[in-house]
Amino acid sequence: MEEVSDVNEEINNVDVGDLDTGDDKNEEVGPKSKKRGRKEASRSEYWTHFVKFTCEIDKVQKGKGVEKCLLDWKIDKIFTITVDNASSNDGAITYLQKKFDNWGSNILGGRYLHMRCIAHIVNLIVQDGLKGKYEHSAISRIRGAVRYIRNSSARYKRFGECVELEKIETKKLLSLDVPTRWNSTYLMLESAVCLKRAFDSYADIDLAYVNDLSKPPYDGIPTNYDWERAELLLKFLGHFYKLTLSIFGSLYVTVNTIFHEISAVDMLLKEWLNGDDFELRDMSRKMKNKFDKYWGSIEKMNMLLYYAVILDPRHKLEFLEFSFDAIYDDITDAMLMKEKVKNGMQELFYDYKMRYGTPGSPAPSSLGSNLFSKSNQSDNPMSSRMYLKDEFRKYKLGGKKERVKTEIEKYLSEDPKDYDKNFDILQWWKINSPRFPVLSKMARDILAVPVSTVASEAAFSTGGRVLDAFRSSLSPRIVQALVCAQYWLRLDSKPICVEEDLVEIEVLEKVCHACHYTHSAIVIPTDVVEEEGRG
Known part of the structure; x- marks a missing residue:
């Protein structure tokens, strides 16, 4: 497994993401195809834009790698660096603090340089809570039931008939989870609990359901107690799931909401610690210990x-x-x-x-x-x-x-604005920058801080799917065009309207037609796509 660090300046902020290469198999990207004498393709220059570190790399070497990237990209003003909780990252941040001091660009000696990824911390907290005996047993049996039905299209079809028979009005479908990713486990439990009656009905029409789930590697069919624990876990994990959703975004400010979410979690854990449910208290105690380790x-x-x-x-x-x-x-x-x-x-x-x-x-x-x-x-x-x-x-x-x-x-003496969920905080500071020239610059830098590395990890995962072992010689410009086009097409805030954009579409068709014959990279004219839409 490789650890890929992306240094990305975003109003004086850097987001360093660690790849989970186990699913996307990014470690296999490169000219290593050996199927039927296939000619090895030359390695794309796309990967030369990134620095790869092995997991065993020395922390100083990692810091030097980031330093080299910043020097090559002529970035000399860094406010924060967002990393996960690896010990080597702590050493790299210490090394970079000294370097930035020499550059004369450190704010207060780099006091706020180190930003820990909130998503990684939440994951550690929840994983500690799910290690309980009863929670593990309930999740394991429900997971086995879902996997049994999803393993066969015929079973899945009969299960759908059971849903209709029980008159369950829901659009949720059975989804398999990844045991190491608690958020996928939450979604699996959420859909399974909604379809609980369908599972009971399915046990009556499939005689092999009970027998097969009673054999290894399964732990048996879900019991009523398991479903009760699942409902309790959903209530428990729902707060953390909402927290992760709020920090996954990269197109809006997230740093101003983290304190609210962390405070809510802290008070919730204290409430459960004083509750009557012994098992819930035990789970909350484990999570509170991990919570205090990072946010105590x-x-x-x-x-x-x-x-x-x-x-x-x-x-x-x-x-x-x-x-x-x-x-x-x-x-x-x-x-x-x-x-x-x-x-x-x-x-x-x-x-x-x-x-x-x-x-x-x-x-x-x-x-x-x-x-x-x-x-x-x-x-x-x-x-x-x-x-x-x-x-x-x-x-x-x-x-x-x-x-x-x-x-x-002056700013603090004014009354707070009325709460509005659609409030544009960046626009407010832009409008009021003449009144607060220095404070607005400070707000610009702080509000741009990325609190999670999820966005950068997702970008790397997308690049790994575009550039695989069988398509490894694309030019950097083609890769950029493919990744950006996919991103723009998925934007909900800017839906494509063919009738209104016929002129732009004709220009794009001409460009693509010319590229087909010249074998050159697709270049989208700047007058067609706004500069700010380049992600």
């Missing part, structure tokens, strides 16, 4: 997840403080979290102000106290003199000694 304290989380909530005009700091009071039983812990988030947010804003602020703008201050305290004045005599001059000028003009508010103070 503020030091273990990337603070950008908190800042993104503050930069959401619908929530701001008030919502975050309210959430801390609800999550933490000890008021001291809640107050400590509030102070750390406030100070960290202010420090990051100050760093951005030093980089992008204009001369003469108001100096930053703490969210809770004046930055120009006596200690700060004594440490910096120049700032102290400038402070007195500014205050004297304000005194002469207005007669009052009032400090000018910073951008972040």
